[in-house]
Amino acid sequence: MSGTREPGFRRDGSWVGASVPRKEDPRLLAGRGRFVDDITLPGMLHAQFVRASVAHARITGIDLDGVRETPGVVAAFTAEDLGLADITAVLDRPPHEFVPTAMPVLARDKVRYVGEPLAIVVARDPYAVEDGVELAVVEYDELDPVMSDTAALAPGAVLVHAEAPANTLVDVSMFATEGIDEVFDDAHTVVRVQAKTGRQNALPLETRGVVADWDDRDEQLRVRTCTQIPHQVRTVLARCAGLAERQVRVTVPDMGGGFGQKCVVGREEIAAAAAALKLRRPVKWIEDRRDALTAAFLAREQRYDARAAFDADGAILALDVDIVCDMGAYSCYPFTAGIEPLMASAEMPGVYRLPAYRVRGRAVTTNKAPTGPYRGVSRPQYVMVMERLMEKAARALDLDPVELRRRNVITVFPYKGINNITYDPGSYRESLDLCERVLRDEGWCKVRAESADRVIGIGYSCFSERTGYGSGAFAARKMSVVPGFDIAEIKMDVSGTVVVTSGTMSHGQSHETTLAQIVADRLGLDIDQVKIVQGDTDRVTYGFGSFASRSITIGGSAVGAASGKLGETLREIAAHLLETDLDNTELDGAGGIRLRDDPDRGLSYADIAEIAYLKAHLLPKGVEPGLAATASFDVAGDGTFANATHGVVVELDRGTGDVRILRYVCVEDCGVAIHPQVVEGQCRGGIAQGIAGALFEQVTYDDTGQPLCPSFMEYKVPTAAEIPEVAIHHLETPCAFTENGAKGVGEGGTIGAPAAVLNAVNDALRDTGVELDDTPIPRESVYRALEGTPVEVLERQPV
CATH class of the missing domain: 3.30.365.10 (Aldehyde oxidase/xanthine dehydrogenase, molybdopterin binding domain)
Known part of the structure; x- marks a missing residue:
């Protein structure tokens, strides 16, 4: 079935499948929601953090005397004052594959990124606490910062962690098909993509925050926080503070977004709760937007060097990939620094039949804020690379790019991939066909062919979204904490x-x-x-x-x-x-x-x-x-795979290099849609974030490690004016092993958008000889390509 269902109360006598009015709306739309910052307790104090002002240094002294003398300040604590155990995320892998690194709740001997928390200040009101933070005196013995993956891996590089040789936290080769080099040697066509993707902030509307207090009657530390993983916060807090888990209760009020940034345990929540325990008074911490942009968990900064071999008919024969992920200063809990390279390594073949596969995935540590999960986790990046390989192969073989995909997508299910993952039934070919047909029927191919005065391109991405990861899937990553x-x-x-x-x-x-x-x-x-x-x-x-x-x-x-x-x-x-x-x-x-x-x-x-x-x-x-x-x-196998195809029409501005999206079509299959309107909301929101990564958002630093995006003036977030109307068409392949036939849908929009937008831009540039493989797409590169700058000059331009 295709098209959009109209909102209604029931469909065929069933609540499932009906776009019923949301039960949350009366409360949230009327302003009666209760978020962390809405909570006020009697005698409540307010906390903020003294943060590192340099990216890499030994701490030689922290003087909080002036802080404690500030009117309204009640207390100020360093790591030694709180005496908390470190947060350490672990993979059960040998030392040559994984190096664990302890993340102190408050930095003790060394700082590893600008914004790292050094001390917590607690005061009677939010203004006094800010005054107190300003009077902290921190002395450093500065070290050279490591500010890129290439610098981290360079011979003789400064070490971010002494225990991590070559600044490498994860180095895993998960697959290496025997004889793959001979496949490449004998292949009719070999194409290569070298791509990098920009560091991003998940940017939930509500920043992180916590209100914590000790209850003598219940003998419990009560923590109200906006987290996606309350039980893991309880576990880590209890361990850090030396409490039994029954002595910690974590509750989550209404929450304004997370997108993965809040599904790891943060240091600030633990420190604020520990301060409340020590003072026996309620303590509130609300992250300000500057700290959220510069010191919260970030994501996405990855580099790929990928080759694919094809036969003369366009069938893919082999894939060889080297993946390097810049994970910042620490491993996040519970997923570790392996979350991005292991995800990409395991699932990169995606929707395509692939006979031979070799991959190496590395996580390197640098002097930047740590990397955590963000909607899609590596899939927007590796899908972008796979789809660029398909486009390049189509050009080399003089085939239509959609037809090349048709020849390679999985059509017989269940399918056991070269990556040892079993794919349950989906509609990979059907979604691709429908998406192309919609754009053709709307006349976009004709517009592109007949508009000589306009620069128009059409791009596609065909992908799957693995959802319902059970314990077995996470255990395969060898996580010591196994969700599922x-x-x-x-x-x-x-x-x-x-x-x-x-x-x-x-x-x-x-x-x-x-x-x-x-x-x-x-x-x-x-x-x-x-x-x-x-x-x-x-x-x-x-x-x-x-x-x-x-x-x-x-x-x-x-x-x-x-x-x-x-x-x-x-x-x-x-x-x-x-x-x-x-x-x-x-x-x-x-x-x-x-x-x-x-x-x-x-x-x-x-x-x-x-x-x-x-x-x-x-x-x-x-x-x-x-x-x-x-x-x-729990899911005993490999989870279930939702799938989709995105089709995008763009127009490039010759005078500015701007990319304008004229049309966006999404054909999605999430199995049984419990609430179709919610499904479409998830798709549209994810697509907006994917477009943001393709065209706008990137966290950058100067050579000394200072963040260059401390506000929305520098960090380019798209508005409604830049996000197009999205047409969504539904297919339905029910999952055979979930209770309701549903597959997940939360990340698919983000996964498919960067590849589709990038392919559309390259299609528009098809007559210039320029091909762009990085995101966010540099406007200057688009402008110069349209202006006629030689490719070899353009490739030397910094982006």
Whole structure:
């Protein structure tokens, strides 16, 4: 099916598949949402951090006397004052493949990037704390900073960490097909792409923050923070502070975006909570935008050198890739510095049948803010490289680029790839065909051919999005912390309504609605009779939060399974009360149980709940009082693959080199769409971030390590004027092993956009002899190519 469904309440009697009004909207749109910065507690203090002003140095002294004398300042703590253990992320790999590096909560002996926290200052109000921070005196013995991957890997380079030779944290060759060199030697055509991608900030609307206080009655450190992974924050905080995990409770209020930046454990949250514990007073820290732009977890800075071999008919024969990822100063917890090179190495073949593959993936450390996950994690980069290889091969073989893709995409499923990943059924060929047909039917190919006075190009990207990573997939990376499963619990009260707890964590994905739709369908309830609870480590047994498009595939499956278990208990009680066999009962789809052989006889959930809670003596033997069920879900295999094709039409401005997007078409297949309107919102938001990476956003530094993008004046974020209208068409290939047939959809928009935009720009430049392979696309390079600057001169231009 294609096209966009109109919003509605139910489709074919089912909540799943209907674009129902979001349950979150009345609260959020009316300004009644409660975010971290909305929380105020009696006696609350405010915290900020003394941060490193140089990129690389030994710390020879920190003088906080002036800070402590500042009016309104209550306390100031260094690392020694708080005495916290370090945060260390580990891979279970041999030393030649992985080097662990400890990240102190507050820097002690050395600073490794501008903005690294050195001390925490706590005051009675936000203004006094800023005054106090200004009076800190830090003395340094400065060292030469390492500011690029090439500098990090250069012979004799200064070491960011003494324990990491050659500044290399990860060096893994995951695949090397025997005889691959001979394949390249004998190939009809070999093409090469050398590409680099700019460092980016995930840029959630709400910056990071925390409110922490100690509760004497509960003997708990209560931490309210905007995180995607509350249970991991609890674990790390307990370990750093020497507490039992029961003594830490992490709760997450409404959250304004995360995009992966908040699915790692931050140092500032731990330090603020430790200050609250030490002072026995509530402490709030809210990250300001300057710190968010310069000192928060960043992502995306990668370099690829890739070769692909093809036969005369355009079939890809082999792929050989070297990947270097600039991961900044430290490994993030729990994913480590391996998150980007391991992702790219494992999944780069993507949607294409590939007989031979060799890859080396490295993570290097530099004097920049650490790298964490960001929507898509390496897939926007390696998809861009793969799609550039396809375009270059098509030119070399004089084939249509879309036709070359058709000859290589996977069409028979399940497909076991050369990367040892099994791909479940998808619509790779169908999405490619539909996307091309839409643009042709709209006349864009004719416009490109007949507009001699305009510079117009059309580009495509065809890709998959691996979602629902189970424990097995993360274990294959040899992580010491292995995410994967999720646990859900459902409780029905005496009135027959339910509360469902989930280990997933909404930060804008509409979980209160989509998870409720799954429950409402499984139990035959109205969606308003379902309440979803997330983000409370005391109420949710355990969970790994939300990232990698796992919330509906894994969290939603756990919720569905728990609902199914509760339904069985309801049937068992009803069968006993109605004096019939269990097999003669069924859910009636309207909040009750009925008899199969006499549908007019039955009991409502409220009737059954009254027995379960208030008249337990009437329950059948072996059934305990109350109505609750718990279920877990994990994916035993390699996860499920959503897929999509993006098609883009661009026009280049001869006078400025600007890239204007005239048309954007997305054909996506996420299996069963729980809420089509939410799916489209995810696609559009992801595409906007992908376009931003392709054309605008890049974190840069000077030679001394000072960030050059401390505000939105320097960090170029697109506005609504730069993001085009996006046409979305749906295909549906249900997943066979999730509870609801859904595949993930959260990252696909971001994954496909850079490749499609870059290919469109290169198509527009087809007559200039220039091909661009880096993002963000340098406007000056586009301008000079259109102006007629020789290719060899253009290639020497810094970008």
